[in-house]
Amino acid sequence: MSTNTDGKFGDYGGQYVPEALMPAIEELEDAYERYVLENEDGFMDEFRRRLRDFGGRPTPLQRADRLSERYDREVYLKREDLVHGGAHKLNNALGQVLLAKYMGKERIVAETGAGQHGTATAMAAAHLDIPCEIYMGKRDINRQRPNVFRMRINGAEVNPVTVGRGTLKEAISETMRDWATTVETTHYVIGSVVGPHPFPSMVRDFQSVISKEARKQSREQFGGLPDSVLACAGGGSNTMGAFANFVDDEGVDLYAVEAGGSSLDVDEEKGVAPNSASLSTGGDGILHGARTKLLQDRDGQIMESHSVSSGLDYAGVGPELAYLVDERRVIPVNVDDDAALEAFHRLSQEEGIIPALETAHAFAYLHEEYENLGETVVVNVSGRGDKDLESVIEETSKRNIPNAPDMSMFQGGL
Amino acid sequence: MSTNTDGKFGDYGGQYVPEALMPAIEELEDAYERYVLENEDGFMDEFRRRLRDFGGRPTPLQRADRLSERYDREVYLKREDLVHGGAHKLNNALGQVLLAKYMGKERIVAETGAGQHGTATAMAAAHLDIPCEIYMGKRDINRQRPNVFRMRINGAEVNPVTVGRGTLKEAISETMRDWATTVETTHYVIGSVVGPHPFPSMVRDFQSVISKEARKQSREQFGGLPDSVLACAGGGSNTMGAFANFVDDEGVDLYAVEAGGSSLDVDEEKGVAPNSASLSTGGDGILHGARTKLLQDRDGQIMESHSVSSGLDYAGVGPELAYLVDERRVIPVNVDDDAALEAFHRLSQEEGIIPALETAHAFAYLHEEYENLGETVVVNVSGRGDKDLESVIEETSKRNIPNAPDMSMFQGGL
Amino acid sequence: MSRVPEAFEDGPAFIPYLAVGDPDYESSLEYVEALERGGADLIELGLPFSEPIAEGPTIQSAVVRSLEGGMTPTRFFEFVEELDVDVPLVCMTYYNLIYQYGDEPGPRPFVEKAAEVGIDGFVVPDLPAEEAGPLREACDEFDRDLVFIVAPTTRGERLERIMDQVSGYVYVQARLGVTGAQEDVSDQTGQSLDRLAQWDVPKAVGFGIKTGEHAANIVAGGADGIIVGSALVDIVAEGHENGDSAAEVADRLETKARELKDGALRGVEQRVPHPERQ
Amino acid sequence: MSRVPEAFEDGPAFIPYLAVGDPDYESSLEYVEALERGGADLIELGLPFSEPIAEGPTIQSAVVRSLEGGMTPTRFFEFVEELDVDVPLVCMTYYNLIYQYGDEPGPRPFVEKAAEVGIDGFVVPDLPAEEAGPLREACDEFDRDLVFIVAPTTRGERLERIMDQVSGYVYVQARLGVTGAQEDVSDQTGQSLDRLAQWDVPKAVGFGIKTGEHAANIVAGGADGIIVGSALVDIVAEGHENGDSAAEVADRLETKARELKDGALRGVEQRVPHPERQ
Ligand SMILES: Cc1ncc(COP(=O)(O)O)c(C=O)c1O
Numbered sequence A, B: 001m002s003t004n005t006d007g008k009f010g011d012y013g014g015q016y017v018p019e020a021l022m023p024a025i026e027e028l029e030d031a032y033e034r035y036v037l038e039n040e041d042g043f044m045d046e047f048r049r050r051l052r053d054f055g056g057r058p059t060p061l062q063r064a065d066r067l068s069e070r071y072d073r074e075v076y077l078k079r080e081d082l083v084h085g086g087a088h089k090l091n092n093a094l095g096q097v098l099l100a101k102y103m104g105k106e107r108i109v110a111e112t113g114a115g116q117h118g119t120a121t122a123m124a125a126a127h128l129d130i131p132c133e134i135y136m137g138k139r140d141i142n143r144q145r146p147n148v149f150r151m152r153i154n155g156a157e158v159n160p161v162t163v164g165r166g167t168l169k170e171a172i173s174e175t176m177r178d179w180a181t182t183v184e185t186t187h188y189v190i191g192s193v194v195g196p197h198p199f200p201s202m203v204r205d206f207q208s209v210i211s212k213e214a215r216k217q218s219r220e221q222f223g224g225l226p227d228s229v230l231a232c233a234g235g236g237s238n239t240m241g242a243f244a245n246f247v248d249d250e251g252v253d254l255y256a257v258e259a260g261g262s263s264l265d266v267d268e269e270k271g272v273a274p275n276s277a278s279l280s281t282g283g284d285g286i287l288h289g290a291r292t293k294l295l296q297d298r299d300g301q302i303m304e305s306h307s308v309s310s311g312l313d314y315a316g317v318g319p320e321l322a323y324l325v326d327e328r329r330v331i332p333v334n335v336d337d338d339a340a341l342e343a344f345h346r347l348s349q350e351e352g353i354i355p356a357l358e359t360a361h362a363f364a365y366l367h368e369e370y371e372n373l374g375e376t377v378v379v380n381v382s383g384r385g386d387k388d389l390e391s392v393i394e395e396t397s398k399r400n401i402p403n404a405p406d407m408s409m410f411q412g413g414l
Numbered sequence C, D: 001m002s003r004v005p006e007a008f009e010d011g012p013a014f015i016p017y018l019a020v021g022d023p024d025y026e027s028s029l030e031y032v033e034a035l036e037r038g039g040a041d042l043i044e045l046g047l048p049f050s051e052p053i054a055e056g057p058t059i060q061s062a063v064v065r066s067l068e069g070g071m072t073p074t075r076f077f078e079f080v081e082e083l084d085v086d087v088p089l090v091c092m093t094y095y096n097l098i099y100q101y102g103d104e105p106g107p108r109p110f111v112e113k114a115a116e117v118g119i120d121g122f123v124v125p126d127l128p129a130e131e132a133g134p135l136r137e138a139c140d141e142f143d144r145d146l147v148f149i150v151a152p153t154t155r156g157e158r159l160e161r162i163m164d165q166v167s168g169y170v171y172v173q174a175r176l177g178v179t180g181a182q183e184d185v186s187d188q189t190g191q192s193l194d195r196l197a198q199w200d201v202p203k204a205v206g207f208g209i210k211t212g213e214h215a216a217n218i219v220a221g222g223a224d225g226i227i228v229g230s231a232l233v234d235i236v237a238e239g240h241e242n243g244d245s246a247a248e249v250a251d252r253l254e255t256k257a258r259e260l261k262d263g264a265l266r267g268v269e270q271r272v273p274h275p276e277r278q
């Protein structure tokens, strides 16, 4: 894993933030270097201990018997859905909230889209006894009420963001505004490998426990390394976490599976991309503090993205991932909403694991391209699908998904 | 752990079932002895491997920092909420579904109350590729729709039981009827340490992994054994699982925390006990295949039980637990609905763990009686509370729970 | 003395079942009496238990109606005392009600009281032979019969253990599953009767018998009696739903009883000699 | 040549901000012209970006209105060409719009075009000094100014790095947070001005100034100019909501501008000699 302390990944990355934030960002850079990279005061030891005892790590690397049979190759699942809270998100949230404590901060803010990062942050903040406020787009609040409720139950404040379309993009902007006002006492727990340096590197480091474990488990369980690793990419934190320790293993192909949404075409007029495939289709630009690949119109206005899974519904992507794609180390691919829903039902029925809709994208790609993925494939199960039940009912009933169970009794919702 | 092969725990236990079931039960006894007790064909090895890779075991024994401080003693949490599916229930479901495969059965039936055992069984059945039907009371179906949906998503059929009040008791009866019709091809995966022998012993053995791990982790983490172990008791499977390996350790006090519901008084006229405290208040009787402690009226009719948590809402309890209570090895206690809700909010806010409402009962007892529990207390976190969000909104808004967050935005449900 | 053997003295016994108190105490008295008029040789009186795990939907609903009407063991015994029939009576119920009755734990007080009001025997679907010791003892003390159910799956040692304890008659379960009327009669019956041939106790076949023709077939196949429950409870349920008078329903029950009894009698004539049975 | 220095030649500069195209292109032209009539010495023209992370709710809403009205960089340049004002103009926008404009990547085409239509300088809130190299170069090439924002938290090395690159004026952020009118003016301003005293570049203070009195206080405290955005955008928003005519709104803007300009002038008289500043 490359540790970049200059915050650049090729031309990507950097620190494109309002001046008011720069001191906080410099303070964070310093803390990142000391605590995370140098384990000062035993920070990383405490982090690892809490990840184990509170978070439930290590997560298994499970052979998926039926998928292995179906695709006639060895399919392994890295079970991040078993992490406390139900997704890989806690790896990062716990790390950052703990770091905030080491830095002497008194308050946590965070943005959330699907609510997974928000719930993870709220859990970590409750666990470590620090007040926490979560910004969430109004529209996402309506799409993900159980997660909103979980945050409230964990004692966090949830602040609705009403500007614009009311999704993740707006929530990030709003959290940056809060942070700009409160930098001295507050740490902003960003939810993915995005934002200004040191966030992309730091979040990657916290998430890289995924591939650290998976690499070791691969050796133990099948005596080698996988031929390919698949992970869905929204901001890219689970992707980077699942890839980081394999980047130097040239024989391991790394696939970042993005949300193809309903189409890869964009509507420039309306400023809408009906997908979230910034690695596959986006261009170089600056958003939320970093230079990276983005969904933007000709002028540079950020487009509204779309995905059936709110957690992938973001117009940007982590700068390191953009770099690794340009370097041809990571292969950007995408699958559409329908394929993701089908894969959701397939994994649920055949393996007894209900994946997050985000995660389902990785399995949809496996389904479409298994022949080209080699003998042994690791798929990162970034989260569980309990949060998605409402969406699945709604989205499945809109479509003709051949392998969906009869859901007429759920028409109209849960 | 005592292994009883005669199916009796003192006068409790036995096999009070229709004759049509007896051959199946004898077949099961035989399979239990061979596969579970003697590890024939490596059954237990495979079971343990799948518990690890699919189920996510071992689960952590986590020191609860803030509860330890609050109660001025060492409080440890056995994190069964991190098991795949969100509760200890999978330990048993996976064991029994695997056993059904070893026995050459072609079909699984199971009952469910809260839906936790049903979802665990549906997951295990999908994982092991065997058709599965779940019986669930109509009323519970309405109370626990997300769990119903999860079962359907995992490919299970869910059969509504409309007889009587439509809760767990009726669902068990109905599942027994199905089994009586289909014994030759079907295994009945019972959801707790109840029913005819060998179920109580077998389910205990599958669940005893909880205390096996906890005992080892106690020695590793604090160099000794806890002074007391607390677990909520419905049918008693998590209780027996958490206690089994401590039963011979005389210095360890074992507390079975039952649902005190709204009151310990019963309404004989209506045949209703507004609680589920069969160990604390019930009498000796025969229900669902075993002699045990029950909530019954003077005549022996089974009472409708009640608890804010559907998973504890059962008029019976495992015969071994009844026996251990009579032997004074296990201390039966109970807490009421209000205390459980308060404890739910407390654990969520202070430890960042949203417990199942069932589990919250154990924490309510800790809150009330911590002074008498010794220096080191282990509480079994039998499950997570995601399934309970609707109930918590409804039940919290009916009451004055001092530590509940403001939930006005959730009035009317999620 | 139990009067159960009388039922099997003159040819095949027709044994109807009703849940006592379904849909109410008074009607239920009329219905049971109608069964006797229709030719019943022995009547099984169901004492409703809240968890009837061996019953199908028909009898479950009867149980619910009866319990909602206030039926209890005490009322059941009053019912039996008040009942004006002359045939032997067997009480069918679940073990917990037997176990809880009276001041001392165990089945003795229930059996004593039952004997006193004129019950001749018991069928207890959730009491297997292994657990039946105390009830068997009480039955012996009060000279009552204890009927056991034998399932199509009951073989070998289990069968012997049951046949060691059974008295009055053996209840041959015609097929797997729970009670409930069926469109046809299972061929598992013949095999079950074959297995029981060596024991000298009347074999009454039940579970699913619905018509006179079923009855004839079963008796022709070698049964000493037929037990019919759900087909009769269906008539009670229908009458209840339609708001028919108790007298009308009683008439229908009597008619149905006669059909079944006649069928049973016809069955005797259709019997073919069977090499393995004497 | 950039005309920015002219704004600071005759006493304190009053620098109003409006989002171009808010609520529509035509009204917006009138509003900017009204500001000049009200006494503006330099005008900051906001080119709306979809993710205005440094703006508070007032300016966010202006951005939304403008974008919904079809504002784009191309339209913005047309606007500036069409605009009939005589004071220096500074374009305030986010870096992505600057970076994407034109055929080649990087800021040069944007700056070239801006220079051509009469923009004298730029403020880019999300472009820190560390990343400003390419834009600084383009500004040098086309003789434009590059204004930087200095926050209350900006100290030491960072401050030096910024002051190395700044030209035209330095935008002194009066308090932490985002743009938006405030009830009072922060005392962080004085400290910030103190820190900047050693650099010979005009210091214009912004963030939260709302009234003539604020303006006077700030100038009295040593500022060379005041920047006012939200208080003016509020007037546009209110007029828009009430359906007032553009002329009415323009009048109000002019009046408000005059109040602020007058305040600034009053502030000069209230200046007390300060030992540390010359
Ligand atoms: C389960 C799950 N997977 C994936 C993602 C995508 O985020 P990232 O790409 O940053 O891992 C999310 C975001 O909410 C998520 O909840």
Ligand SMILES: Cc1ncc(COP(=O)(O)O)c(C=O)c1O
Pocket: B087, B088, B089, B113, B114, B115, B116, B117, B191, B192, B193, B232, B233, B234, B235, B236, B237, B238, B239, B310, B311, B312, B356, B358, B359, B382, B383, B384
């Ligand atoms: C989380 C949880 N805990 C406890 C129970 C109670 O069951 P038992 O006492 O059998 O463990 C249930 C049953 O559904 C449950 O879901």
